[in-house]
Amino acid sequence: MSRHPRARRARGRSRVGERFTVEVGGVAHGGHCVARVADGDSGEDGRVVFVRHALPGESVEIVVTEGTEGDRFWRADAVAVLTASPDRVDAPCPYAGPDACGGCDFQHVALPAQRDLKAAVVREQLARLARLEVDVDVEAVPGDDQGLHWRTRQRYVALPDGRIGMRKHRSHEVVPVDECLLESAEPPRHEVRGRAFSVADGGFWQVHPGAPEVLVATVLDLLAPQPGESVLDLYAGVGLFAAFLAEAAGPGPRAVAVEADREACRHARLNLGDRVEVATGPVDRVLATAYDEPFDLVVLDPPREGARRAVVEQVVDRAPRAVAYVACDPAALARDVAIFAEHGYGLRTLRAFDLFPMTHHVECVALLTKTGPDLR
Structure with a gap:
């Protein structure tokens, strides 16, 4: 396999291209599962390997990339499945798989199981980094076709012969494609x-056609x-959330949208009119010098x-009643x-x-609110 991964300092002999048979463990953040291979240099538990194109519980043959x-x-x-998970399906795209287009991680997984894997990752990250045990259910959103045809913006690599291509995973190498099945016709x-x-x-x-509505409704x-x-919208983009929050708050209280991108701010001012102040600049810098009064x-x-x-501490300094992240x-x-x-x-x-x-x-x-004396 020809690969050009992100450069890092070599630490001994390369193992790229070597094959092992492994039992696949749980899913990890990043679109892969965790496995171990017996290797004398890595200790008795074996070397940790992050495996793409596998599913928890499977027995597979892997090639080190x-x-x-x-x-x-x-x-x-x-590269070969010896014992398949019941959640494994045939990838709908001919360019999905090992040493091919790197745009999709889970085309080999049934859609409900994809959402279960993502839920497991969210739970694990909250448990490991925030010490929280949270029940997570990843919800489907209207606007795609069984997980396909939802990307309303898509970028391809233009090839010298006039064709289009997509890059391999963690590589500059390009795979010629006829189309991407995630791309929306609309x-x-x-x-x-x-x-x-x-x-x-x-x-x-x-990019998902159902995303703006579902996110606004949820917030x-x-x-x-x-x-x-009063309302403070940070990383406000063109003012999507500020528009509806300011409308709900009515004409009186202060409403501020902060966004670093100047062009996005120009469009935010068109979208929000005089009701919402639009501040241009990195969020941490803007909050360090302005809008230091309380916001609800x-x-x-x-x-x-x-x-x-820096931003989280500036947010809590405004003592909001509630924060939507x-x-x-x-x-x-x-x-x-x-x-x-x-x-x-909390x-x-x-x-x-x-x-x-x-x-x-x-x-x-996520909804975060001030922890009261009876809440921990």
């Missing part, structure tokens, strides 16, 4: 609840905004790395939930949505 003798763990592809509709939103060409908007339901409550409600939808400590990465969410807990804000509700079928990605919306 990244790893040297001195690495703590290796990466591998399952362009994105920048409209939610009858309200149109201005969005720049190529600007951020949820409104969890925060339960009341007339007269805060919603934040940070990028994949999460809000991080929209997260596309369960590990970042769990880390930030733990920081909120340090400051007396996780009250968590909902998870399958906005990225066939991949390992999952979207969560």
Whole structure:
């Protein structure tokens, strides 16, 4: 196999290309499962290997795709299934699988089982990083076709012969494709609840057609905004959440949207009018110098790395009644939930949505509120 993984310092002889038979353990964050191979250098329990294209409980033959003798763990592809899980299905896409397109992690998994795997990952991250035992159910969202045809924006690699391609997993290598079965035939509709939103060409908007409606509905339901409550929308994009929260709060209280991207802010001002103040700049820097009065409600939808400590501490400093945290990465969410807990804000509700079928990605919306004397 020809691979070009992310560069890192070699720690001994390469084991890439070697084959092993393994029993597959549980799912891990990132679209793979955990297995161990007997290896004299790794201790009596065996070397940890993160295996793609496998399922928990299966017996598979793997080929190592990244790893040297001195690495703590290796990466591998399952290239032959010796004992299959009942949740295994034939991948609908001919480009899914080992040494092929890296865009999908779970095409070999039945849709209900995909959601169970994602739920297990969210539970594990919250338990490990936030010390919380949380019941998680990943919910299907209307707008895809049995997990396909939902990506309203898709990027391909243009090949010299005029064809299109997709990159392999953790590689710059390109696989020529005729089409991607995740791509939607319909362009994105920048409209939610009858309200149109201005969005720049190529600007951020949820790619699953059902995502904006379900996320707005969930944030409104969890925060339960009341007339007269002030609103702070962080990582606000073009103002999707601020628009509906400010509408629910009425004309009087302060409503602020903070967004680092200047073009998104320009569109947010068009979408929100004079009712909501739009502040341009990194969220941590804006909050360090402005809007330091109390806010009743805060919603934040940070990028994949999460809000991080500086922003979380600035949020709790505003003493909100409730915080809605929209997260596309369960590990970042769990880390930030733990920081909120340090400051007396507990996780009250968590909902998870399958906005990225066939991949390992999952979207969560968490409600955090101030812990009272009778709540721990």
